[in-house]
Amino acid sequence: MRTLDDIDREILRLLAADARRPYSEIAEAVDRSPPTVSERIDRLQELGVVRRFTVDIDRSLLDTGTPILLDVEVKPAEVESVRAALAESDRVEHVFVTADARVVAQVYVPDGGVRTFLAENVPFDAVREYDVSLLSESDWTPRVGEAELALTCAECGNTVTAEGESLRVDGERYHFCCPSCLDRFESTYERLSGGA
Amino acid sequence: MRTLDDIDREILRLLAADARRPYSEIAEAVDRSPPTVSERIDRLQELGVVRRFTVDIDRSLLDTGTPILLDVEVKPAEVESVRAALAESDRVEHVFVTADARVVAQVYVPDGGVRTFLAENVPFDAVREYDVSLLSESDWTPRVGEAELALTCAECGNTVTAEGESLRVDGERYHFCCPSCLDRFESTYERLSGGA
DNA sequence: GATGAAATTAGTTCAAG
DNA sequence: CTTGAACTAATTTCATC
Numbered sequence: 529m530r531t532l533d534d535i536d537r538e539i540l541r542l543l544a545a546d547a548r549r550p551y552s553e554i555a556e557a558v559d560r561s562p563p564t565v566s567e568r569i570d571r572l573q574e575l576g577v578v579r580r581f582t583v584d585i586d587r588s589l590l591d592t593g594t595p596i597l598l599d600v601e602v603k604p605a606e607v608e609s610v611r612a613a614l615a616e617s618d619r620v621e622h623v624f625v626t627a628d629a630r631v632v633a634q635v636y637v638p639d640g641g642v643r644t645f646l647a648e649n650v651p652f653d654a655v656r657e658y659d660v661s662l663l664s665e666s667d668w669t670p671r672v673g674e675a676e677l678a679l680t681c682a683e684c685g686n687t688v689t690a691e692g693e694s695l696r697v698d699g700e701r702y703h704f705c706c707p708s709c710l711d712r713f714e715s716t717y718e719r720l721s722g723g724a
Numbered sequence: 725m726r727t728l729d730d731i732d733r734e735i736l737r738l739l740a741a742d743a744r745r746p747y748s749e750i751a752e753a754v755d756r757s758p759p760t761v762s763e764r765i766d767r768l769q770e771l772g773v774v775r776r777f778t779v780d781i782d783r784s785l786l787d788t789g790t791p792i793l794l795d796v797e798v799k800p801a802e803v804e805s806v807r808a809a810l811a812e813s814d815r816v817e818h819v820f821v822t823a824d825a826r827v828v829a830q831v832y833v834p835d836g837g838v839r840t841f842l843a844e845n846v847p848f849d850a851v852r853e854y855d856v857s858l859l860s861e862s863d864w865t866p867r868v869g870e871a872e873l874a875l876t877c878a879e880c881g882n883t884v885t886a887e888g889e890s891l892r893v894d895g896e897r898y899h900f901c902c903p904s905c906l907d908r909f910e911s912t913y914e915r916l917s918g919g920a
Numbered sequence: 921g922a923t924g925a926a927a928t929t930a931g932t933t934c935a936a937g
Numbered sequence: 938c939t940t941g942a943a944c945t946a947a948t949t950t951c952a953t954c
Contacts (some may be wrong), residue, residue, distance in 0.1 A: 563939080
């Protein structure tokens with residue numbers, strides 16, 4: 529398995545700035561041919577580095593409620609359910625989970641107000657406290673920087689280097705640091721799914 | 725000028741979920757022809773509702789530093805300079821400005837740590853206090869919802885309705901609630917640029 | 921505003937190095 | 938890991954409604 533090189537990073541940067549520029553233009557910028565660019569972009573998607581192609585929408589031009597930053601202090605066991613519940617909502621664009629069990633979300637609050645929004649969207653018992661800040665502006669700029677690929681072995685948790693391998697099972701990608709981990713993972717998997 | 729209709733919203737939703745689907749597919753979904761879809765997307769870009777086509781990158785797979793949520797309390801007069809300084813940084817992906825003069829940013833902190841990052845990126849005098857939370861997860865989902873176009877008249881500040889008009893000057897878009905405001909804006913503009 | 925047909929432009933496949 | 942050439946697919950233009 530290869531890690532990311534400068535060409536991948538440059539492609540990511542160019543796509544982040546404008547995902548519609550023709551591959552011929554990207555190809556010229558990275559001094560490769562269009563088929564190479566095409567293949568590398570496929571690989572970036574396959575690796576999950578590129579999650580999706582999308583549009584950045586200026587919601588300040590859209591009348592979709594009042595933008596707030598909602599900071600919810602949750603019971604540690606409920607962090608994931610609260611994150612999922614918020615991420616699910618039509619009114620929520622960003623969700624951040626902090627190490628100290630807070631879930632921070634950018635929410636476009638409907639007319640009913642924050643309390644109603646919370647009551648309807650978040651498991652009542654999970655919330656300890658919450659805090660609301662009115663937002664006056666928000667920016668999003670996708671960045672790539674000097675990023676190196678940082679994958680974790682699905683079997684042993686080590687960092688996956690260039691020697692690693694990867695495997696796709698049931699639409700999920702798994703990465704491994706070495707053939708042994710891949711093998712072990714595969715047998716465990718087969719045992720489990722065989723028994724099911 | 726038209727406002728957004730259901731077809732525009734559906735197009736936005738489809739693009740947000742996958743900006744690469746062919747126009748023929750979008751066309752079928754909204755029961756129009758590909759040229760119509762093309763034209764409407766152009767218009768959404770022209771209006772500034774679609775800021776750009778981009779890729780959603782999974783930065784957790786990229787080794788670009790420790791993700792934190794940085795919450796900076798700033799002197800009110802410095803809010804804009806701090807926002808701009810942060811948005812400028814290669815390490816910052818999101819910046820939110822709250823109504824009570826806090827600037828909240830998602831930062832991928834380099835090895836030097838937060839203090840160094842702040843010292844190098846934010847005007848020293850502007851910061852009153854700051855607070856850091858380690859992030860364990862972050863989601864982004866572009867949403868459209870039931871959005872209506874909410875433009876503000878560049879001359880009088882009223883809401884721009886379907887009767888409004890718009891004008892492009894020096895690469896900037898301006899919207900107006902009525903022809904009088906457009907006229908007045910134009911004369912003011914010509915007077916100012918004539919004198920320069 | 922919308923369209924079908926034509927023209928243009930972009931993307932992918934493939935055999936080969 | 939890359940490419941040029943051939944092929945396939947997508948987008949835009951335009952005359953017309």
